[in-house]
Amino acid sequence: MHSSTSKRGVLPGFGITMGYSVLYISLVVLIPLSALLLNSTGLTWEKFWDVATDSRVLASYKVSFLTAAAAGLIDTALGLLIAWVLVRYDFPGKGIFDAMIDLPFALPTAVAGVSLTAIYSANGWIGSLFEPLGIKIAFSPIGITLALMFIGIPFVVRTVQPVLQELDAEVEEAAATLGASRFRTFRSVIFPELLPPLLTGFALAFARGIGEYGSVVFISGNMPMKTEIAPLLIMSKLEQFDYAGATAVALMLLIISFVLLLLINSLQRRVRKTAK
Amino acid sequence: MKKVLKQGFVAGLVLAVSLVAAACGNTGSGAKGADASEANTGKAKEVNLLNVSYDPTRELYTEFNKAFAAHWEQKTGQKVTVKQSHGGSGKQGRAVIDGLDADVVTLALGYDIDAIQQAGLINEGWQQKYDHNSSPYTSTIVFLVRKGNPKGIKDWDDLIKDGIEVITPNPQTSGGARWNYLAAWGYALHQNNNDEAKAQEFVKELYEHVPVLDSGARGATTTFVERGLGDVLLAWENEAWLSVDELGPDKFDIVYPSESILAEPPVAVVDKNADKKGTREVAEAYLEYLYSEEGQTIAAENYYRPTLDSVKSKFKEAFPEIKLFTIDEEFGGWAEAQQKHFSDGGIFTQIYAPK
Numbered sequence: 123m124h125s126s127t128s129k130r131g132v133l134p135g136f137g138i139t140m141g142y143s144v145l146y147i148s149l150v151v152l153i154p155l156s157a158l159l160l161n162s163t164g165l166t167w168e169k170f171w172d173v174a175t176d177s178r179v180l181a182s183y184k185v186s187f188l189t190a191a192a193a194g195l196i197d198t199a200l201g202l203l204i205a206w207v208l209v210r211y212d213f214p215g216k217g218i219f220d221a222m223i224d225l226p227f228a229l230p231t232a233v234a235g236v237s238l239t240a241i242y243s244a245n246g247w248i249g250s251l252f253e254p255l256g257i258k259i260a261f262s263p264i265g266i267t268l269a270l271m272f273i274g275i276p277f278v279v280r281t282v283q284p285v286l287q288e289l290d291a292e293v294e295e296a297a298a299t300l301g302a303s304r305f306r307t308f309r310s311v312i313f314p315e316l317l318p319p320l321l322t323g324f325a326l327a328f329a330r331g332i333g334e335y336g337s338v339v340f341i342s343g344n345m346p347m348k349t350e351i352a353p354l355l356i357m358s359k360l361e362q363f364d365y366a367g368a369t370a371v372a373l374m375l376l377i378i379s380f381v382l383l384l385l386i387n388s389l390q391r392r393v394r395k396t397a398k
Numbered sequence: 399m400k401k402v403l404k405q406g407f408v409a410g411l412v413l414a415v416s417l418v419a420a421a422c423g424n425t426g427s428g429a430k431g432a433d434a435s436e437a438n439t440g441k442a443k444e445v446n447l448l449n450v451s452y453d454p455t456r457e458l459y460t461e462f463n464k465a466f467a468a469h470w471e472q473k474t475g476q477k478v479t480v481k482q483s484h485g486g487s488g489k490q491g492r493a494v495i496d497g498l499d500a501d502v503v504t505l506a507l508g509y510d511i512d513a514i515q516q517a518g519l520i521n522e523g524w525q526q527k528y529d530h531n532s533s534p535y536t537s538t539i540v541f542l543v544r545k546g547n548p549k550g551i552k553d554w555d556d557l558i559k560d561g562i563e564v565i566t567p568n569p570q571t572s573g574g575a576r577w578n579y580l581a582a583w584g585y586a587l588h589q590n591n592n593d594e595a596k597a598q599e600f601v602k603e604l605y606e607h608v609p610v611l612d613s614g615a616r617g618a619t620t621t622f623v624e625r626g627l628g629d630v631l632l633a634w635e636n637e638a639w640l641s642v643d644e645l646g647p648d649k650f651d652i653v654y655p656s657e658s659i660l661a662e663p664p665v666a667v668v669d670k671n672a673d674k675k676g677t678r679e680v681a682e683a684y685l686e687y688l689y690s691e692e693g694q695t696i697a698a699e700n701y702y703r704p705t706l707d708s709v710k711s712k713f714k715e716a717f718p719e720i721k722l723f724t725i726d727e728e729f730g731g732w733a734e735a736q737q738k739h740f741s742d743g744g745i746f747t748q749i750y751a752p753k
Contacts, residue, residue: 172742173742176742177751177752178747178750178751236620239625240624240625243625243626243627244625244626244627245625245626246625260625261609261610339612339613339617340617340620343609343610343611344568344571344610344611344612344613345610345611345750346611346747346750347750347752354571354613357571357613358568358570358571358613360488360489360492361486361488361489361570361571361572361573362488362570362736362740362741363488363491363492363513364741364742367742
């Protein structure tokens with residue numbers, strides 16, 4: 123008893139907080155996920171394998187993961203830039219600019235999809251500029267990536283911003299007085315601090331992109347084998363009351379995503395450890 | 399430390415399970431209580447109906463519900479409020495299966511109601527319960543083209559000519575679009591002495607002319623109208639007329655092909671829900687009223703083809719007569735069509751299979 127008291131943290135009530143965490147995760151994550159499995163009556167191992175390795179399903183995984191990864195990477199670069207501007211500089215309208223970052227969270231994704239398609243389709247403002255160059259943005263993987271970039275950008279900005287705020291300008295000044303170039307200061311002093319939040323931001327944007335449905339269906343064109351995303355195939359199977367097939371696609375998607383996120387998280391932990 | 403952790407874990411789990419149980423229990427008993435009181439008083443002063451329908455019937459049922467409420471109150475003195483729910487036909491079917499408390503369903507295709515029947519909510523033989531395969535109004539698949547029909551599209555075989563782009567949703571995600579596909583198939587079959595291989599070739603070629611496969615009919619209409627993609631939109635007759643109404647007759651023309659499919663959007667009472675809620679009588683009257691002179695007129699005014707002869711002749715001008723084939727005579731019903739064309743490995747999926 124004595125030893126457990128001495129180990130307690132500042133806040134009391136480990137039992138309650140842990141209990142609440144388990145309750146929350148059970149209700150919101152574990153039970154719905156197990157329902158996914160329970161719902162799959164009639165999903166035999168063969169059926170699962172048949173569906174999950176069907177060429178059209180595999181093509182949709184490829185589209186989903188590649189576009190989500192591309193969008194995540196671009197978001198990471200752009201997000202760092204935006205966070206940097208927001209933290210380091212003062213300019214008129216900064217508050218509004220800052221608040222606008224979160225808009226993709228609030229906007230129904232279907233609205234985002236429809237507006238992006240309107241702008242980037244061959245007869246839209248921007249799409250019509252690229253059309254003569256032979257570049258199709260809407261109804262191509264580029265369009266999907268664009269929609270996912272829109273959905274994912276706040277994740278990167280909001281994870282990098284607080285870390286950047288904590289970063290002391292004095293450290294940079296010290297580096298400068300020691301003769302480090304601007305690039306060297308960024309590479310050896312600032313970047314190592316920012317790498318963990320950047321990885322987190324990337325992981326969040328990436329994960330969000332894999333599951334995104336609402337905005338992508340409008341801009342992707344949904345062509346099988348080319349621009350069809352995995353979540354659309356799930357909807358397509360549900361539309362035919364093929365619950366087992368839909369579960370198979372979802373399960374595979376879930377497993378791959380989980381493994382990838384696990385990898386990113388462990389990478390992030392390692393980075394954090396070496397940084398300290 | 400370990401003990402506390404374990405206790406917390408167990409407590410959380412117990413709480414989670416009991417909360418879920420309580421939530422389930424609550425909705426169940428709450429609904430039952432309300433139903434019992436209604437059933438006991440015989441005919442309640444007011445009754446609520448929920449009509450779960452598909453997307454483009456919104457205006458039709460807003461109008462029809464008013465007419466039916468007036469009719470029912472005059473007949474029985476009872477006030478009836480009909481609530482409407484609209485969405486993709488398959489999605490709506492799933493919602494009912496998963497527990498949406500619909501008294502009646504009015505969906506885009508029999509296949510979706512069959513699925514509700516298989517879930518045990520609707521009695522077998524629902525499609526024989528009302529006239530015309532339980533489809534009080536019908537429609538067909540027509541072509542919406544740009545004003546003046548610049549590409550000269552007259553019939554189905556014009557769709558696979560060089561340089562023609564066709565907009566139609568993915569029949570696997572859009573129940574309504576399955577009629578589009580089947581209409582093309584039926585046409586090709588008749589043109590080629592019922593040679594299935596030729597028909598398959600025709601639909602394959604047709605879908606190679608489709609640059610964007612939208613997930614639903616609304617999306618396809620947006621692609622055609624707003625994005626300016628494609629030369630022709632395959633659409634339900636009623637939706638084609640609605641588009642022309644909304645977007646201006648100076649922009650689009652409707653072309654009737656030489657033949658097409660008779661689209662039968664059927665209706666059914668959700669037996670289990672109606673019996674549980676004690677609304678069977680009014681629910682059946684509601685669907686029967688769709689077949690009345692007034693119901694048929696409202697359907698016709700909303701561009702659905704009426705089935706009642708007197709209303710048919712009144713709206714003769716509005717619905718050009720073309721050769722129409724049905725899903726039963728050409729495809730042996732929905733179950734068979736679904737299996738053969740749209741299931742995994744079906745003919746439609748083979749179109750996109752890598753060579």
